[in-house]
Amino acid sequence: MTRPLAISQLSPIGLDIGARSIKAAQLRRHGDSLRLEVAAEFRRAGEGAYPDADEIERIESVLYRRGFVGGRVVLGIPRSEAIFEEIERPPRGEGVPADQIVAAEVARVRRLEPGAIEHAWWEMPGTRQRASAHTAMATATLRDPLVETIDRFENVGLEVIRAEPVVTALSTVVFESRLAHDPFTVIVDGGWSGTSLGVLHKGVLVYQRSSEDCSLRSVATRAATTGRLDASVVVEMIRNAARGEVVSNAVVRRAFEELSGGIISEIEVSLGYASHRYREEATGAVYLCGGIGAVRLMHERAGQLPGCEALPLLPSMLASPDESGADAPSLAAACALAARFGG
Numbered sequence: 595m596t597r598p599l600a601i602s603q604l605s606p607i608g609l610d611i612g613a614r615s616i617k618a619a620q621l622r623r624h625g626d627s628l629r630l631e632v633a634a635e636f637r638r639a640g641e642g643a644y645p646d647a648d649e650i651e652r653i654e655s656v657l658y659r660r661g662f663v664g665g666r667v668v669l670g671i672p673r674s675e676a677i678f679e680e681i682e683r684p685p686r687g688e689g690v691p692a693d694q695i696v697a698a699e700v701a702r703v704r705r706l707e708p709g710a711i712e713h714a715w716w717e718m719p720g721t722r723q724r725a726s727a728h729t730a731m732a733t734a735t736l737r738d739p740l741v742e743t744i745d746r747f748e749n750v751g752l753e754v755i756r757a758e759p760v761v762t763a764l765s766t767v768v769f770e771s772r773l774a775h776d777p778f779t780v781i782v783d784g785g786w787s788g789t790s791l792g793v794l795h796k797g798v799l800v801y802q803r804s805s806e807d808c809s810l811r812s813v814a815t816r817a818a819t820t821g822r823l824d825a826s827v828v829v830e831m832i833r834n835a836a837r838g839e840v841v842s843n844a845v846v847r848r849a850f851e852e853l854s855g856g857i858i859s860e861i862e863v864s865l866g867y868a869s870h871r872y873r874e875e876a877t878g879a880v881y882l883c884g885g886i887g888a889v890r891l892m893h894e895r896a897g898q899l900p901g902c903e904a905l906p907l908l909p910s911m912l913a914s915p916d917e918s919g920a921d922a923p924s925l926a927a928a929c930a931l932a933a934r935f936g937g
Contacts, residue, residue: 603624604620604663604664605622605628606620606668606755606932606935606936607619607662607664607668607932608927608928608931608933609669609670609928610670610927610928610931611645611669611670611672612638612672612786612787612885613641613786613787613811614637614786614787615635615638615786616637616656617633617925617927618633618635619632619634620632620633620662620663620932621929621932621933627913627914628912628933630909630914630915630920631916632662633909633925634656634657635922635925636656639652643672643739644672644675644739644743645743645746646746647746650746650749650750653752657752666936667752667754667755668754668755668757668758668763668932668934668936669744669747669754669756670928671735671740671760673759673761673785674788675736675740676733676734677700677733677734677735678731678732678759679699679703679731679734680729680730680732681696681699681703681715681729681730682699683717683728683730692715693713693715696713696715697713700713700732700734704734710738711736711737712734712736712740713732713734713735714733714734714762715730715732716731716798718731719796719798721871731799731800731802733759733762740757756935760783760927760930760931761781761791761802762792762799763927763930764792766934767933768781768794768907769794771911771912773881773911774879775878775903776878777795777872777878778793778795778868778876778877778878778879779880779881780794780864780878781794781907782861782882783883783927784808784882784884784885784887785810785884785924786810786885787806787809787811788804788805788806788808789804789805789809789857789884790802790803791804791861791864793864793865795874800872801864801867803863803864805856805857807856808853808856808857810832810836810885810886812849812852812853813832813846813850813852813853816852817843817845817846820848821846823845832846832885835889836886838888838889840890841890847891850891850892853886854889854891854894854895855895858899861896862899865899875901877900877901879902879905880896880899880904880905881906882896882904882906883923883926884924884926884927885924886923887907887923887926888924893906906923908922908923908926909921909926913929913933
């Protein structure tokens, strides 16, 4: 008789599908607090942005073996499939088809058909010069690949109840967990295929930026090419660095220094834009998550940003850790997805 009650307290499974690994997290609510019930990270079996049918069967099997409960899933839209555009805010008024206007504008900018995308949008905060917002941020993704993927999950008994870009889930949960700083909070989500940045102002995601050049893949390519190192050896060194270990190999260290410099430049550009727009000092907090979240060199460089506190974004900052002590920055996005819709 206690089993249904226990299940009802569990969140959906947050699923963050990266280029090389899959991260999953499930939370349990205890009163007003959240606890990380179970988390896992495992290698991908496929290479596409979305998993194919065979890989989804494997995902379901791994989730079952690792102790996840239930079949509800919150799917993180892959970074490469998420579209962000700042647009003019639709006019207010009863009967104004705001969602249709936003879809049409995003489609026009991206040269797509409005019916080909799924989208969401929110108003941007006003500036000191303008008390009310005049622009909106829209996020979208192509409908057909997403629907096909959802159907594949359903074929193995997993129900995708929501899908959301990872950066918006992270932004929302960081704000709701009272981790946001004033005036700006930068969330840096870096992994194998690239880095995504989101800037929050007044708790709202006001700027998003992505770079495929700032990737752990670039570290592997540079180290293997310039150092003539075996690719598998380099990948293992990258994994160790992502666990917070010191990078001792000089070639790999230089590659990480180059990556860190590139990400810092992206942060500076993002903060510079937000600072200019809102006439605020480019200060606050920088949260690092994903594969770069525990890299020491990245924290050393981010810690040198003037007026900014550099911190890893850990699952334990979003929910109390589970008995395994799983608390890696690479799991933060999966934890945020689970908390966003059901925590």
